Amino acid sequence: MISVFFQLSKKEWLKSIVTAFLFGGTVFFLFIIYLVTAFFIEQDTPDTWADHLTIPKNIQIDNPVDMEFGGRLEDMKPDSITNRVVTKTEFQLYNSFQPGLYEYDFWVGKIESGKIYLKAFEITHNEALSDDRLARSSSLYIYNPTDSIMKFGTSDHFTIYEGDWGKPYAGRFEVWFKPDNGKKERKLFSKNYKIEGWMR
Structure with missing residues (x-):
């Protein structure tokens, strides 16, 4: 210069x-x-976040269902899950095309209009997972004025960033509901899954 x-x-x-x-x-x-x-x-640089976590053996922990590839190589939720008859509130987590990427379906009975979204926590330490992004990336609009169970589901994946591929740990997924009428948000459902974080 x-x-x-x-x-x-x-x-x-x-x-x-x-x-x-x-x-x-x-x-x-x-x-x-x-x-x-x-x-x-x-x-x-290896992600060591999940290295010392253990998966509890004294509680029910499910595995996410693997999504299938369609004719255009797009992810598809298996018909065996999406078309099953569900008679009560239920939540199903799906593995998307890479570990740490997920989608979900939620079955629910009569409910006012509003938005559902997920909160997730590592079970042994109750640590929030992807807290700054998960609510937005997992949100869905729902409304069921009938007495029948209806299914609502994502059409795109959301990401759990904590952890790494090949290092599974236990996560608790909570479905929260924010009504359009301005009433207080409430938790609708909770379920435990063995998950992995997305390798960045």
Whole structure:
């Protein structure tokens, strides 16, 4: 940069522009190298969040159902689950195309209009999972004015970030409901699953 000012002081306009351009290009190139290096270092750094967690043996813990691939390679929930007859409130978690990515279905009887969303917790420490994003990414609008059980489900995945592939732990999923009428939010259902976090 000093040479740029020196050349400007001598009114060597072309040289100063070329020097400034080369200096700026070098700084930009080094910055890109830094970002790429930092990205790969982060990817290679193992996620140890779930390393010392244990899965309790004294409570019911289910496994998410694997989604199937359709003709266009899109994820599909298995017909054996989605078409089953459900006679009471129920929740089903599905593994999407990578560990840590999930979808769900929720069956419920008569209920006013509003929004359901998920809260998730690691069971042994009751630590909230993906607390800053999960409510938004898992929300669904529901309304069932009938006495029959209706199914509501996601059409896109949500992410649990804590943990890593191949390091399962126990998570409690809670279905919460926020009514449109302004009444207090309430928990509708809770179920435990063995899950993994998404490898970032």
